[in-house]
Amino acid sequence: MTTRSATGFVRFCSVAIASLSAAVVSGQTLSFSQVGSIPGQVDTIDVQGTHAYLAAGKTLTIFDVSNPAAPKRESAYTFPEEIWSFNVKGSLVYVGDNFFGLAVLDVSNPSAPVLRGSLKTPGQAKAAAIFGTKALVVDHMAGLVLVDISNPAKPMSLGSFFVDGYARDVVTSGSLAYAVDSPTGFYVLDLAKPDPLEPVSTLQSGTGLRTVEVSDASSGPGPNLAVLVGGGSIQVYDVSNPAKPIKAPPYRTPGGAQRVALKGRVAYVADGAAGLQVVDLMIPSKPTIVGSYGTPAPARDVAVADSLVFVVTSSEVVILRQTP
Numbered sequence: 001m002t003t004r005s006a007t008g009f010v011r012f013c014s015v016a017i018a019s020l021s022a023a024v025v026s027g028q029t030l031s032f033s034q035v036g037s038i039p040g041q042v043d044t045i046d047v048q049g050t051h052a053y054l055a056a057g058k059t060l061t062i063f064d065v066s067n068p069a070a071p072k073r074e075s076a077y078t079f080p081e082e083i084w085s086f087n088v089k090g091s092l093v094y095v096g097d098n099f100f101g102l103a104v105l106d107v108s109n110p111s112a113p114v115l116r117g118s119l120k121t122p123g124q125a126k127a128a129a130i131f132g133t134k135a136l137v138v139d140h141m142a143g144l145v146l147v148d149i150s151n152p153a154k155p156m157s158l159g160s161f162f163v164d165g166y167a168r169d170v171v172t173s174g175s176l177a178y179a180v181d182s183p184t185g186f187y188v189l190d191l192a193k194p195d196p197l198e199p200v201s202t203l204q205s206g207t208g209l210r211t212v213e214v215s216d217a218s219s220g221p222g223p224n225l226a227v228l229v230g231g232g233s234i235q236v237y238d239v240s241n242p243a244k245p246i247k248a249p250p251y252r253t254p255g256g257a258q259r260v261a262l263k264g265r266v267a268y269v270a271d272g273a274a275g276l277q278v279v280d281l282m283i284p285s286k287p288t289i290v291g292s293y294g295t296p297a298p299a300r301d302v303a304v305a306d307s308l309v310f311v312v313t314s315s316e317v318v319i320l321r322q323t324p
Contacts, residue, residue, distance in 0.1 A: 029324075030278050030291025032309065036068040036319040042312045044259075047305040048088045051110055054317065055083040060093065062110045068308055068319045074110040079103055085127040085138075085169070092116070092152060094128040094135055101125045102137050104152045119155035121145050129172040131191040134158070136177050138167040144179055144189070146197050161197040163187060168209075173216040176242055178226050180205060180212050186228065188242045200242050206235045206250050213262045214239070222265040222282050232256030234267065236284040248284035253277050259301040266290070268309060270299035276311050276320070293320055 038054065046053045050066040051074070060083060061076040081098035091108035101120040107113045123141025130136075133150035143162040147155050165181035172178070175192035179185075186205040189197060209230035216224050226245070228235040234257050238246040255274025260267045267287075271277040276299055278291035293311070301312035309320040 028289065028291050031323050032276070032291065032293040032320040033323070034318060035308075035321045036065075036071060038063060038071050038317040038319070040316065041314065042301070042317055043083070044085070044301045045303045045310055045312050045317060046086065046088050047303040047308070047310055049305075051107075052303070052310060052317070053086065053088055053093065053107075055086055058082055060086060060095070060105070060113075062107065062113065064110070065305075065308075065310075065319070068321070071319070075113055077105060077113045077115070084125065087128050087130060089130050094130060094149075096125040096127045096138065098124050098126075102128055102135065102147060102155055104149065104155065106152070117151075117153040117155055119147060119157065121157075126167070127169050129170045129177055131172050131175055131177070134191055136170050136172070136179075136189070136191065138170050138179070140166060143167050143181075144170060144177075144187075144197070146191075159195065159197060161189070161199070169211045171212055171214050173214045173224075176200070176239075178212050178214050178239070180209050180228055182210065183207050184209075186212075186226075186237070186245070188239065188245065190242075201245055203237075203245055203247065205247075206233065207231065209235055211259060213260050213267075215262045215264060219262075219264045223284065225262070225265060225281055225284060227260055227262060227267055227281070229257050229260050232272070234260060234269070234279075234287075236281055236287070238284055246284075251279075251287045253279070254289075255298070258299065261302045261304045263304050268302050268304050270302040270311060272298045272300075275299050276302065276309065291322075 052063045062074040064072040081100040085096040093105040095103040104116045121139040127138040135147040137145040146158040163181040170179040177189045179187045209228040223238040226237045233252040236248040255271035259270040267279045269277045275295035276293040280288040297313035303310045311318045
């Protein structure tokens, strides 16, 4: 799963955005039924194995969802600052904890999480993407901060790369990191290369894009994709050649995209008032809606785990089972 931001959700804008591509809608092939829910206010979610990780304000709560019809609260951990994002890797959770910096939480015992270490970054830490023993942290002041996490108890800064605007989000796929800044920057960096940290490519994205998700060759046939979200629309790049990403036309979903989770070349979109929208991106220039589900309140975030889809709304997490 990739890095998720916990604040700054982009609300639906009623002003039409020029030059967005029209929706390509075919007969829907995916259907969903609700199998459970987790009540309460949630900002963002990640699901790994049989556990769901829910961030709200300063608190990260862990639920056992092995029985999705009856999720069981395991524990909660409250950080010193607001959680902007978190990234679950094995038994560790890397948290962008605002002015506290990068926090490393040990969840090997889900019922008793323990803070292993932390690193204060120059400004507000927002997101952390992981490659081996390195973390790339989004920092509002410093841009992208490279951190040695080989010893989780003592993370160490290895330097930084200053982006043109305000860094917003970063994810990794293999050794490649994909980052977005505000207002219009999109960067691809190779973390396997020796210092200094320099981009493989730099492009202008659409205005107001704040989050990014990525697929790669290991997730099945089709192009490698980076999907940027913001301003109610999604911007897709074919990054099969990371040195020369190919930009598809911007695409506005029916409700105004808030967040996206990728499963192969299929995007599960938390689509505001339109609930969940599932978009096939196999042909990036021709997005096709292949499924949807109307949530009782506007959808804010989404996570996918096997056949289950977890949709965050303002008052609960709706747990759906996908068929076929």
